[in-house]
Amino acid sequence: MYIIIVGAGRIGTPLIDLATGSGHEVVVIESDEVVADRIADEYDCIVINADATRMSTLDDADVDExxxxxxxxxxxxxxxxxxxxxxxxxxxxVVSVVHDPDHMDLFKEIGISTMENPSRLIAEHLFRSVVRPSIVDYMRIGEAAEVFEITIDEDAPIAGKTIREAASDGTLQGEVLIVAVERGEGEPVTPQGNTPLRPGDLLTVYSAEGATPDVTDIFGHYEDQESE
Structure with missing residues (x-):
């Protein structure tokens, strides 16, 4: 894949590292001469020290290719x-970082795929690690929904039940879905109705309301409510 990366700062540099390390053909456009020289010395890519808002610069980067x-x-x-x-x-x-949330709609209106301010994403993950210590990893979907990873505790209401039983007796309520189960030493289990849920299982869960205390209680992590 031929990728043009504009900017070689704290976001662009790790991206350059990933793209070149994966064997892609990369052209970097960086307006700061010192930064451009550093990237050219450190990475196997073409670096153009110029203003990317000029079409002539994109032409130099073979944008049509x-x-x-x-x-x-x-x-x-x-x-x-x-x-x-x-x-x-x-x-x-065409993908862009968006720093100001108020600008997100503008990017979407003109058909640009976006990623919100990475600094805020990092802050959210750090905050989540404090108020939801049982959440291994998570991804927000829309305003409230989340996909997250969580382990089943010994005394969890869902422990020992199959997914079908948990749904039938109301343990799994609302729009909460178990989408993956990891058991033992990374052994993947495809979740089905008759799949038993055991203490220690690492689950990937979708919740329309997010990883609220009511949801994490299902998996035996009652301390989350106290962390609020």
Whole structure:
């Protein structure tokens, strides 16, 4: 895949590392000469020290040949302009970081795939590790829904039941779905109605209301309510 990455800062640099390390052809556009020189020395990629909001710069990066463009600068205005130029040149995949949540709708209206401010995402994960220590990992979907990983405790209401039994007796209520089960030394189990749920199982769970205390109580993690 031929990828153009705009910006080589705290977001762009790890992205460059991932993309080049995976064997993709990468062109980096960076306006800061010192940063551009560093990236050129450290990574196997082409680096263009120029303003990415100019179409001539994108032409220098062979934008018409690109499979994807990812804009990672710390300014939403710059990211919008770069992405609009890329869309104009019909780059198949155009993705941007969005720092101000109020700008998210603008990016979506013009058809740009977005990722919200990574600093806020990190802050949310750190906060979650304090108030929801039982949650191994999670991903927010929309305003409230979440997919998260959680282990079944010994005294959990759901422990020892099959998924069908838990649904029938009301242990699993509302829009709470178990989408994956990991047992033992990473042994994957495809969840079905007759799948038994055992203490120590690592579950991937979808909850329309998120990982609220009422939901995590099902898996025996009552301490979450005290952490609120």
């Amino acid at each position: 690109a499979d994807a463009l990812i804009s990672t600068t710390d300014r939403d205005a710059t990211n919008v302009m770069v992405c609009l130029l890329a869309k104009k040149r019909k780059v198949p995949a």
